[in-house]
Amino acid sequence: MMAERNSDRSGRHDRDSVTTTALRLLDDVGLPDLSMRRLATELGIQPSALYWHFDSKQQLLGAIAERILSRIPLEEHDEIATDADVLSAARSIRDALLAYRDGAEVVLSSYALGFGVDRTQARLRSVLQRRASIGADVAATTLLQFVIGHALLVQQRLHAESLGATHLVGDDTTGDVSSVFDDGVMLFLHGIDAAAKRPEDHSEV
Incomplete structure (x- = not known):
C-alpha cells in the first residue's frame, strides 16, 4: 500500500490534475511558498509521489507556465x-x-x-x-x-x-x-x- 502511495500509481492523480492543483496553490500562496512538499500535502500524497509525474520542480513549473x-x-x-x-x-x-x-x-x-x-x-x-x-x-x-x-x-x-x-x-x-x-x-x-x-x-x- 505504501509503495503504491509513494509512486502515485493508484490513479487518484495524473499530470493534469497535479498541475491544476499546483496552479491553484500558486494563486493562493505565491511562488516562494509553492514547494513540492506543500503541493503533496494539498494532494494528500507523499512528496516522492510527485516525481512519478514530474522529474523535477522546474518541470512542474514548466507545466504550470504552459497552463x-x-x-x-x-x-x-x-x-x-x-x-x-x-x-x-x-x-x-x-x-x-x-x-x-x-x-x-x-x-x-x-x-x-x-x-x-x-x-x-x-x-x-x-x-x-x-x-x-x-x-x-x-x-x-x-x-x-x-x-x-x-x-x-x-x-x-x-x-x-x-x-x-x-x-x-x-x-x-x-x-x-x-x-x-x-x-x-x-x-x-x-x-x-x-x-x-x-x-x-x-x-x-
Missing part, C-alpha cells in the same frame, strides 16, 4: 497583420501572465530553461510573419521578452504596494499599465518596419 499561457488563442489568418493584430497578440500574453499570482515570474523562470512557451512563441511568430519581411523568429523572441519583462515589473510593484511599500518615484508602471505597454509594443513595431525597409532603401542609394 498559464494556454488561454492565448492561436490565430488562423492569412492577411497582412495590422498594428492592432500584433497588439492584440501581445496583450493576450500579458493578460495571461497577470491573471495569476507570480504568473510572470513562473513563465520567465521556465522560459529561461526552455520550458513552457513554445505555443506562445508560435503565436507571436505567426502574427509577425504576416507583418514583416525580416526574421520572425528573432522578432517573436524579442517581443515575448518585452511582454514578460513588463508583466514581471507590474507584478513586482503590485506586490510591493500590497505590502505597504513606498511607491517608487518615476514611471508609474502600475498606474497606467495599458498605456505604457501599448507604447512599448508600438515602438517595437516601428523598429521592425524600419528594419524591413532598410535593405530596399540601401539598394536605391
